Amino acid sequence: MRTGFSVETVRAAERALMAELPEGALMQRAAAGLAAACAGLLGRVYGARVALLTGSGDNGGDALYAGARLARRGAGVTAVLLAPERTHPGGLAALRAAGGRAVPAAEGVRAVGRADLVVDGIVGIGGKGGLRPEALPLVRAAEGALVVAVDLPSGVDADTGEVRGDAVRADATVTFGAYKPGLLIDPARSYAGAPHLVDIGLRLPPVPDVEALQHADVARLLPRPAAESDKYRRGVVGVVAGSARYPGAAVMAVAGALAGGAGAVRYAGPAADAVIARFPETLVTAGRPAGAGRVQAWVVGPGLGDDPAAHRALEDVLASDVPVLADADALRLLSPEALCERRAETLLTPHAGEAAVLLGLSREDVESARLSAARALASRYGVTALLKGSTTLVAPASPASPVRVNPTGTGWLATAGSGDVLSGLAGSLLAAGLPALDAASVAAYLHGLAARRLGAAPLTAMGVAEELRGVWRDVSIG
Template sequence: MLTAHSVDQVRHAEAALMARLPDGELMQRAVSGLTAECVRLLGRVYGARVVVVAGSGDNGGDALYAAARLARRGAKVEAVLLDEARAHAGALAAVRAAGGRVSAAGEWRYSGADLVLDGVVGIGGRGGLRPDAAAAFGQIQAAENSFIVAVDLPSGIDADTGEVAGPAVHADVTVTFGTYKPGLLISPGAEHVGDLCFVDIGLAPYLEGGGDPVLEALEAADVEALLPTASAESNKYRRGVVGLAAGSPRYPGAAVLATGAALRSGAGAVRFVGEREVSDGVLARYPEVLIGQGRVQAWVVGPGIGPDGADRVAEALAAEVPVLVDADGLAALAALKPQDRDRPTLLTPHSGEASRLLGEPWSAERIEASRLAAVRELADRFGCTVLLKGSTTLVADPGSPTVRVNRTGTPALATAGSGDVLSGLAGGLLASGLAARDAASVGAYLHGEAARDVQRRHPGRQLIAGDLVEALTAAPAAPVAPATTETSAAPAPSGNPATAGTPTPAPRRPR
């Protein structure tokens, strides 16, 4: 399980670790990992042009120390200082001693580089880039072939939430230290990160007593462990029967897509309940489906039922089984009070549906900008597990301090019918016996992996929802986040659960 911690948790852990280390040792561990990643990216350091834009404090110090090490290996280094009087004194001296050039940001003009280090502000930063930093990175990001490496996180994004409240750096690679930060994994901040490299500095043991992580993300092994498996004693009822109240004459395709995904979820059977013309279409496509009322272990209600489906939602919520409510079904929730149920309930809104559920001041735009706060508000207000779909999918339980984030997927999932596939898949996992949080998280993981699988096999082809259903026949649990690497700068492996299973791509030279 990958985990991410808050700024306060990181600060407390760093203080505890630094109390046991020689002065400056923790920074040098971070610098070692950062330098190693820069060397990997450059391929050849001697003669390479490196620019570091440095603010005050330790983040600027990390960047400057790394630049000094590169300069000692023959790189041509220029340090651009936002405030020389507040720059990290030891790191700045190291740059000068290594032959690096130092410039003031207000007088500086970008003339190209093989690699640019963003050391403007670290995890304590709030708000967007200040004017001098924004002007410097405006020049850099406007230039062709500039390659930016962010130190710990891209400057201008909120480390705790991923919110972006002004100009922010768009990195090609982000090198983060000690633990992942929530803002690296949640949009809109996640869209500024680029490839993500983790540097182990030995912080994990000091995070363990500091409270639950803010975020966690399933990895391949976690999904494999959670997926239900058939045994010799299994039958369709033991494996779970999922009921689908989906589709309508106006939206018959939603029923077909949700059914196809449910059939491939691992559930023992799918029971479809709907208008005759819709059920006929489902049965023609999937003769395995049971038609009409009967025994189920979970319900999925809402995909494609149209605006007049409140009775179908009420009937599902009255059942003594877990229920997933999606799409048109969400419109009926306010009057039905799902928080009064004593069985698991899973809601799967996108930002527009979430906005209608929450009302003012939660516009869809605010939800997209503040996804972590929004998913927590939804879960607490409705007393249900909530899967908030969108640029990064989040899963929250009411009152839980830890939210799950899904790291699979692709922007191509923003296509008609994709949500119907997710509903059928997660509903089938509910019927198989998974808790609502696990059904949502595993469903989102497999849904995203299916999309990536389609794009790998058919590059350049427009993804449609039906492709996802077919891709779900493939074995799940391909490695997640192929753009993530891990480097250890600690003296011995720390066992940080945040780093387990992250693959390392081959070295490459910046574009």
């Protein structure tokens, strides 16, 4: 599990550790890790040209001490000082003693433009807002070099992943002690490049602010049939989706559900003929969900429409005593009162536009502050909320629990029907017995992996569904 901690938590851990160590020891640990990562990216340090964009405080100090280590290995290192009067004195002295040099920001553009590697030590993890105007020419001059950010790209918010102005786009970010949420969540994640975590010995609390599942975590959570299992013991997922206008939504939701680990899929709705023609193993009824038979979870909403039959179907599903996943049209039709009356778990799976309507915000507000939007959805409606996007977030109903960040997404998943497949997959995992947080997180992980297996090329929702079984097998045995 990859975990992320807030700035406040990291700083408290740093203070506790610094009280036990000789003065400056913690910064030297960070600088050693930063220098090693830079050397690895350069390949050949001797003769390489390195520019340090150095702000005030400890972040600049890390860059300067790392620069001194590179200079001692034969690199030509120039520190560009954006705050000369507040530059870390020990780091600057170490750089000069190692043969490096320092220039003011006004003279730094040429050094940056000639560099093979540029180290962004402008602003630390406490920075707010975008880059200051004096930093912009230097950052633009670095566009042809490898850029390594110290702890976090300058200009992004460490706690939320928000980017409120100009920011450094790094090829890699070397972060110390713990990942910060902004390194895992878009839009900031796309500025961070490849993250490198340097262990500096911090003692962190057991519950992080955010967490990201990895292969081993997903493999542990995948439902597996026992020797005595039958299709009903493995769980039956009900799918209420599709309409005369959108029968394909039902087909794609069922495709995802069939790949999700439940023992059987029941379909209730007007697209029964289309579903059974594509997937004859589905148990279908054209009647209302209440008469479809027993299920262990419901998926409702994809392509459902908003006619009276859609309203009645949603009422049936929400009145049930099993977990419910509501997506697409169901998100427009449901009422907060109906959610409050439920005793079983509810999982909402909106994209940014749907989340904006549910929260009374603009789509831009949701996309720029994805973490707070996901938290707000879960808290306001008392549900687990899966916010789709370039980094899909899964927020639990309890604000004390960490938000899950999916690391496997790809922009190619932004295609018609992809969300329908995801809903069916997550609903099937619910029916197989996973709690809503785990079902949503595992589904997003597998869904993203399936898309990645199809390569960096246009894909179809059905192609993703057909890839899910192979992904499941790979995770299970990997």
